[in-house]
Amino acid sequence: MISGAVVRKNSYFDSVFLMRVAKNLSQQEGVIQAAALMGTPKNKDLLREIGVRDPEAAAAASQDLIVAVKADSRAVLAAILENIDSWLQPPLESGSCVSVRTLEEARNRRPRSNLAVISIPGEYAGREARKALELGLNVFLFSDHVSLEEEVSLKKLAREKGLIVMGPDCGTALIGGAGIGFANRVRRGPIGVIGASGTGIQEFTSLVHRAGSGISQAIGTGSRDFSDAVGGLSFLSALEGLEEDPGTEIIAILSKPPGKAALAALFPWISACRKPVITCFLGLGERPWPNGIAFKEARTLDEAASLAVQAVSGSAPSFLAFDSPLIEEWIQKERSAKNPTQKYLRGLFAGGTFCYQAQQVLKKHGIEVYSNAPLPGNPKLPDPFSSRNHTLVDMGADEFTDRRPHPMIDSRTRYDRILKEGEDRETAVLLLDIILGFNSSPDPAGDLAPAILAAKEKAARRGGSLSVIASVCGTDEDLQDLKRQIRLLEEAGALVLPSSAQAATAAALLAEKL
Amino acid sequence: MESNLKDLLQQGPAAVNLGLQDFAASLEMQGVEVIRVNWAPPAGGDPELMAILDELL
Numbered sequence: 001m002i003s004g005a006v007v008r009k010n011s012y013f014d015s016v017f018l019m020r021v022a023k024n025l026s027q028q029e030g031v032i033q034a035a036a037l038m039g040t041p042k043n044k045d046l047l048r049e050i051g052v053r054d055p056e057a058a059a060a061a062s063q064d065l066i067v068a069v070k071a072d073s074r075a076v077l078a079a080i081l082e083n084i085d086s087w088l089q090p091p092l093e094s095g096s097c098v099s100v101r102t103l104e105e106a107r108n109r110r111p112r113s114n115l116a117v118i119s120i121p122g123e124y125a126g127r128e129a130r131k132a133l134e135l136g137l138n139v140f141l142f143s144d145h146v147s148l149e150e151e152v153s154l155k156k157l158a159r160e161k162g163l164i165v166m167g168p169d170c171g172t173a174l175i176g177g178a179g180i181g182f183a184n185r186v187r188r189g190p191i192g193v194i195g196a197s198g199t200g201i202q203e204f205t206s207l208v209h210r211a212g213s214g215i216s217q218a219i220g221t222g223s224r225d226f227s228d229a230v231g232g233l234s235f236l237s238a239l240e241g242l243e244e245d246p247g248t249e250i251i252a253i254l255s256k257p258p259g260k261a262a263l264a265a266l267f268p269w270i271s272a273c274r275k276p277v278i279t280c281f282l283g284l285g286e287r288p289w290p291n292g293i294a295f296k297e298a299r300t301l302d303e304a305a306s307l308a309v310q311a312v313s314g315s316a317p318s319f320l321a322f323d324s325p326l327i328e329e330w331i332q333k334e335r336s337a338k339n340p341t342q343k344y345l346r347g348l349f350a351g352g353t354f355c356y357q358a359q360q361v362l363k364k365h366g367i368e369v370y371s372n373a374p375l376p377g378n379p380k381l382p383d384p385f386s387s388r389n390h391t392l393v394d395m396g397a398d399e400f401t402d403r404r405p406h407p408m409i410d411s412r413t414r415y416d417r418i419l420k421e422g423e424d425r426e427t428a429v430l431l432l433d434i435i436l437g438f439n440s441s442p443d444p445a446g447d448l449a450p451a452i453l454a455a456k457e458k459a460a461r462r463g464g465s466l467s468v469i470a471s472v473c474g475t476d477e478d479l480q481d482l483k484r485q486i487r488l489l490e491e492a493g494a495l496v497l498p499s500s501a502q503a504a505t506a507a508a509l510l511a512e513k514l
Numbered sequence: 515m516e517s518n519l520k521d522l523l524q525q526g527p528a529a530v531n532l533g534l535q536d537f538a539a540s541l542e543m544q545g546v547e548v549i550r551v552n553w554a555p556p557a558g559g560d561p562e563l564m565a566i567l568d569e570l571l
Contacts, residue, residue, distance in 0.1 A: 012554035014534045038555075062555050090535060099550045106530040106549040113549065114522045117541070119533030120553055128532055128553070137530065138522045142537070162518035176526025178544045181537060217523055241519045438540040 001032060005047070005054040005068040006081050012038065012063055013088070014119070019405045021067070021087055030076035031069060036087075039064040046403060103128065107135045117180060119143055122168070126150040129165060133157050140180050141167030141222065148229050151222070155233035164237040170220035171198020174205060181220075182408060184437040185477035189214020191308045192248035192275075194238040196221050196255035199351030200282070200301055202437060202473050203500060204254055207305035209475045210498070211317030216247040221255075228259030232266045243274055250276045252308050254301065256356065257284040270295060276311055280304035282353065283360050283375050300357060302499035319498055322505065330495055331510045334429075337465035338514065342428035345369070345511040346421045347392035348414055350407040350444075351473070351500070354433040355394040358504035362390070365508035372397055387421060390511060392431070408440045411447035418448065422455025422466060428514050429467045430455065431507040433500050434485055436474025443480060445472070445488040452492040467510060468494040471503040 013021075018036040025034035033050060037043040039060030047057055052068040060066050067084050071077040080087070100106045107113055116132035118125055122145025129139045129146075133154065141154075146168035158165045166173055172195070173180040177188050182198055186209035193215060195201035205215045219238040224230050235253075242248045251273065258266065258281065267289055270277055277295035280303070296311075298304035302320055310316045345367075349355040352373060359375040362368075372384035373394040381391055384399050395407045395414055407414045414432075421427045430452070434444045441447060452468055459466035470489050474482045486496050497503045528547045531538035538548045 010554070012552075016534050016536055098548075099552050101552055103530060103532070103551060106551055110528065110530075110547065110549050113528045113530050113547075114525065115527045115529045117529050117531045117533070117537055119537055121555075124555060127556075132530070136518075138519060142533070162520070164519045164522075175522060176524070178527055178541060178546045180527065180529075180541065237519055241523050244520060245523050438543075439534075439536050 001070060001072055002074050002077050003052050003054075003068065003070040004077050004081055005052055005057040005066055006084050007039070007056045007060045008065040008084075008088075010063050011065040013065060016405070016409065017090065018065075019410065023410070025067075025069060025080060025087060028076070028080065030072050031080070032072060033070040035066070035068045037066055038062060039066050103131050103135060103137075107137070114138060115140060115175070117142070122146050125168065126154060129154050130157065133161060133163055133165070136161065136163070138163045139165045139167070140173055140220070141165055141170055142181055143167070144169040148224065151224060152230055152233070155225075155230065159233060159237060164219070164234055164241070165222075166220040166234065167222040169224070170222045172201045172218065173220045174201075174215050174218035176217070179438050182435070182437055182439050183218075184209070184473070184475050185479075186475055187214035188216065188247070190216060190247065190249035190312045192216045192242040192245060192251045193218035194221060194235055194242065194251065194253050195219070196223055196226055197353040199353040199435060199473065200254040200280075202351075202435060203301045203354070204252060204280075204305050204308075206473050206475050207302055207317075207320065207499060208309060209477075210319060211305065211309040213309045213312055216245060216249075217242060226255050226258035226262050226266075228261040231262045232258065235266060236269060239269060239273060248275065250278065250308055250311050252278045252280065252304055254280045254304065255282070257281045263289075278304055278307050278311070282357050285376075300361070300499075300501035301353075302501045322502055327495075327506050327509065331506070331513065334465065334467040334510060335513050338428055339462065339464035341425045341462075342459070342464050342466075343514050344387075344426050345390045345392075345429040345431060345507055346387050346424075346427050347431035347504075347507070348417050348421070349392065349394050349433050350396055350414065350435050351433050352394045352396050354473075354500040355392050357501055358392055358431065358507070361501055361504035362392075362508050362511070365512055367508055367511055372399065387424070387427075393417070408435050408444075411441055411444055415448055415451045418451040418455050422451075422458045425462055425464075427459070427466065428464075429469065429507055429510055431503060432468065432470040432494070433503070434470060434472040434474075434489065436472065436478040436480040436482060436485060438479075440480070443485075445485040449488050449492040452489070452494060456493050468492070469503045469507050469510075470494045470496050471498065471500045472496060473500065
């Protein structure tokens with residue numbers, strides 16, 4: 001084995017592009033391992049850990065690109081490193097694309113710009129978001145690791161200027177019919193959304209679309225907006241915006257439970273809203289508001305979508321009715337095929353909100369689960385890489401995505417974890433979410449189906465049966481093709497239900513009988 | 515020209531993208547106007563130099 005690296009000075013590439021380059025290089029014959037990353041101190045540590053000792057790479061700076069390769073021969077290594085620029089070609093840009101060097105230049109070139117979409121590393125993101133606001137741009141801030149103080153300061157500035165900061169840590173928005181970040185292609189319609197979670201917005205808007213209705217706007221606030229520290233600053237802007245938006249007839253609010261002080265401050269605004277409001281505060285324990293409130297409450301994202309569609313169309317969507325007889329029959333069949341060692345449910349999620357919502361559903365059934373992202377009252381999984389008893393894992397959490405792509409973009413970590421759960425003779429049920437839409441993996445069900453089949457095969461060889469329950473978040477207009485994704489999962493032996501909450505309910509009904 | 519949230523909601527996005535090229539590409543695919551900023555860490559990523567630059571500009 002031989003390793004080597006090349007450095008391109010002052011060549012910045014984004015992390016998703018570089019992960020794709022590394023993946024393409026790794027798939028070349030004779031390549032054992034490949035990395036393509038910017039020369040930050042943390043990345044250089046990573047290179048040392050995987051055994052790349054290259055003086056030029058060691059001397060690289062944050063704005064320098066390093067491509068490092070381990071190969072089984074000098075010829076393979078040389079062929080790649082000598083032609084590295086051919087691997088670094090960005091995808092073809094569209095005809096309308098204009099590139100500039102700074103936000104100021106962008107604003108000057110196109111004065112009608114009204115939104116900065118920022119997804120650079122967190123340590124720089126606040127600085128650019130402030131510049132964008134000062135230039136009069138709204139901000140969609142995908143970056144995380146922006147400090148709480150900076151978030152509050154940016155959001156106060158935005159409110160002063162009549163603008164909004166969606167984020168930090170905002171994954172999804174639908175504005176004027178356009179999906180931003182990880183969004184699904186959905187029909188336009190009368191339902192407006194304010195959401196603190198990207199996958200929460202994706203599930204709600206996809207279900208509304210599948211029910212035949214549509215979305216006027218879906219505004220992300222970022223995960224911390226409802227905390228007491230931030231006090232719902234972006235939420236308030238979004239609520240005012242949707243109240244005035246002529247295309248919005250009803251407003252759905254999706255979030256984990258707000259902080260107590262934030263809720264006390266926001267409650268009067270929600271109650272006084274001139275348009276009907278539906279709230280879905282996942283994991284909410286005791287209701288913190290009085291009876292006789294002026295808005296409807298949903299406990300799960302699918303219930304929120306169902307209530308919203310019912311409010312605008314007059315009837316609840318039939319495809320979201322829980323098909324109890326079919327699911328009971330399936331559970332009886334699955335249960336009878338288990339061997340005595342198979343006792344536990346293992347949930348492997350790409351969407352953090354789905355992991356959280358599933359814990360809420362299981363809790364309602366009296367089932368305690370370990371998780372790396374536990375619902376209050378649930379035990380924390382000591383080692384996120386190793387399940388114990390009933391376990392639900394948020395595989396989009398930092399510990400899984402620090403040096404690897406998010407499972408919504410690349411299924412590899414989840415593929416491996418499915419195989420690992422399949423090796424465990426105590427695993428009885430796998431619970432999965434598949435997330436479609438812009439910027440997600442082009443074929444997530446196709447990526448995972450071989451692992452599902454292999455895990456089921458393992459269980460069968462031990463004389464048991466592995467049950468797999470899944471849901472697909474997406475629409476028939478998404479590039480990945482909802483129907484095909486469902487078919488691939490069903491062909492791999494999974495029970496596919498129309499929503500993540502229903503999949504969790506079916507998993508709970510089976511788990512409580514194990 | 516200053517914009518505000520109301521303009522954004524009524525007119526739809528005209529975007530400036532900093533960061534992931536995929537985000538710009540998915541917006542362009544939907545017919546959204548996008549200007550891409552070829553962003554790189556300012557001052558070579560040195561926080562002290564960045565602070566000095568911010569003071570100067």
